[in-house]
Amino acid sequence: MAKELSGAGLRGQSAGETALCTVGQTGSGLTYRGYDIEELAEKACFEEVAHLLLYGKLPNQTELDHYKTKLMNLRELPQALKSCLELIPKDAHPMDVMRTGCSFLGNVETETDFSQQQDVADRLLATLPAIILYWYRFSHDGVRIDTLNPSVSSLAGHFLAMLHSDTPNPLHEKVMNASLILYAEHEFNASTFTARVCASTLSDMHSCITGGIGSLRGPLHGGANEAAMDMIEPWQSADEAEAAILDKLVNKEKIMGFGHAIYRERDPRNDIIKKWSKRLSEEVGDTHLYAVSERCEAVMWREKKLFCNADFFHASAYRFMGIPTKLFTPIFVCSRVTGWASHVMEQRANNRIIRPSADYTGPEKATWVDIADRD
Numbered sequence: 262m263a264k265e266l267s268g269a270g271l272r273g274q275s276a277g278e279t280a281l282c283t284v285g286q287t288g289s290g291l292t293y294r295g296y297d298i299e300e301l302a303e304k305a306c307f308e309e310v311a312h313l314l315l316y317g318k319l320p321n322q323t324e325l326d327h328y329k330t331k332l333m334n335l336r337e338l339p340q341a342l343k344s345c346l347e348l349i350p351k352d353a354h355p356m357d358v359m360r361t362g363c364s365f366l367g368n369v370e371t372e373t374d375f376s377q378q379q380d381v382a383d384r385l386l387a388t389l390p391a392i393i394l395y396w397y398r399f400s401h402d403g404v405r406i407d408t409l410n411p412s413v414s415s416l417a418g419h420f421l422a423m424l425h426s427d428t429p430n431p432l433h434e435k436v437m438n439a440s441l442i443l444y445a446e447h448e449f450n451a452s453t454f455t456a457r458v459c460a461s462t463l464s465d466m467h468s469c470i471t472g473g474i475g476s477l478r479g480p481l482h483g484g485a486n487e488a489a490m491d492m493i494e495p496w497q498s499a500d501e502a503e504a505a506i507l508d509k510l511v512n513k514e515k516i517m518g519f520g521h522a523i524y525r526e527r528d529p530r531n532d533i534i535k536k537w538s539k540r541l542s543e544e545v546g547d548t549h550l551y552a553v554s555e556r557c558e559a560v561m562w563r564e565k566k567l568f569c570n571a572d573f574f575h576a577s578a579y580r581f582m583g584i585p586t587k588l589f590t591p592i593f594v595c596s597r598v599t600g601w602a603s604h605v606m607e608q609r610a611n612n613r614i615i616r617p618s619a620d621y622t623g624p625e626k627a628t629w630v631d632i633a634d635r636d
């Protein structure tokens with residue numbers, strides 16, 4: 262008999278406290294340390310948001326300048342890590358590359374004391390874009406990129422510059438900045454909870470973030486932006502998209518980029534990235550991808566009252582900026598590392614090992630049979 266799922270997945274249960282974020286409560290429905298996501302995405306740069314999450318306050322201009330310079334000075338990868346990345350094959354899953362890169366950094370720059378945690382978090386924030394792009398450009402284009410980019414001060418622009426070996430397009434840098442802000446933090450989602458569980462054993466920062474990457478990889482979580490792109494890519498018109506979605510619904514398939522564990526009617530990040538996707542579609546002269554995406558949104562709401570989550574319009578927005586699909590979820594990592602590391606630090610500051618109980622469903626009493634006598 263199928264199991265009753267209503268209370269599964271810890272849904273609706275509080276699993277701890279946080280001062281970092283609210284989801285589905287006030288304002289537009291998402292706040293970072295009390296600031297509404299709409300205001301942050303419109304007015305802030307990603308580094309300001311990273312500072313807000315990791316250091317507890319919005320920086321003043323001097324602090325922001327100092328923080329950006331610090332991150333820029335931390336961009337270079339150790340030679341041993343570059344050599345390791347060069348060994349990973351072209352057809353590896355990019356999230357596995359992120360996981361390995363993060364874990365490897367923990368071998369050569371181990372966090373030996375929690376007093377180092379802020380610096381370790383900043384180092385990861387500064388290097389994760391280079392980790393994925395050094396591997397990607399080496400394995401796909403045969404080039405060893407410069408990961409310093411001293412003329413590009415934003416992390417958003419740095420990512421694009423390493424990808425395209427060119428000065429970033431200002432509009433694309435702006436969209437990337439907003440995207441990184443939207444993905445930075447989201448309370449006790451699966452990957453953050455993974456990181457916190459790991460932190461609760463008093464493990465090191467690299468282990469916590471590596472675990473977070475592993476959880477984010479799945480298509481029910483961060484992997485949905487890639488999965489959404491793979492789904493919409495073949496559809497050449499809105500009508501074709503509508504017919505295909507209806508088919509999928511008849512077959513009871515999950516439609517990636519739709520629905521959410523906490524939000525019930527809308528994901529506030531969708532309106533923001535959708536607006537940017539539309540703007541980019543006009544910029545590149547897109548003939549159908551934005552229309553396909555909009556039709557999917559309309560059909561899913563009409564048929565199932567399911568709405569786009571943060572991932573759905575990220576797919577088209579990234580595509581319009583020339584970002585290969587396999588790099589979509591790694592971008593999420595480059596942003597969410599701020600949320601994960603902030604949660605690790607918060608967990609450490611008031612820690613008790615996370616160890617829930619389970620309802621046992623196995624046999625009541627089993628009788629030992631010697632190995633020679635077993636079926």
Ligand SMILES: CC(=O)SCCNC(=O)CCNC(=O)[C@H](O)C(C)(C)COP(=O)(O)OP(=O)(O)OC[C@H]1O[C@@H](n2cnc3c(N)ncnc32)[C@H](O)[C@@H]1OP(=O)(O)O
Pocket residue numbers: 480481482483485514515516517518519520521522523567570571572
């Ligand atoms: C940044 C992020 O991580 S956002 C999430 C990204 N993930 C995705 O986009 C993957 C697609 N979406 C999903 O799989 C789910 O909506 C999740 C994993 C996000 C949330 O899962 P849950 O909390 O279990 O969803 P929820 O309880 O709201 O589901 C209600 C019903 O809607 C269905 N449903 C939910 N999402 C979808 C979807 N995308 N497509 C089709 N049906 C769906 C569920 O199967 C369930 O149906 P049932 O009652 O017949 O079993």
Ligand SMILES: O=C([O-])CC(=O)C(=O)O
Pocket residue numbers: 444446447449450451482522523570571
């Ligand atoms: O909160 C969740 O369950 C998933 C999500 O949207 C995120 O992590 O950004």
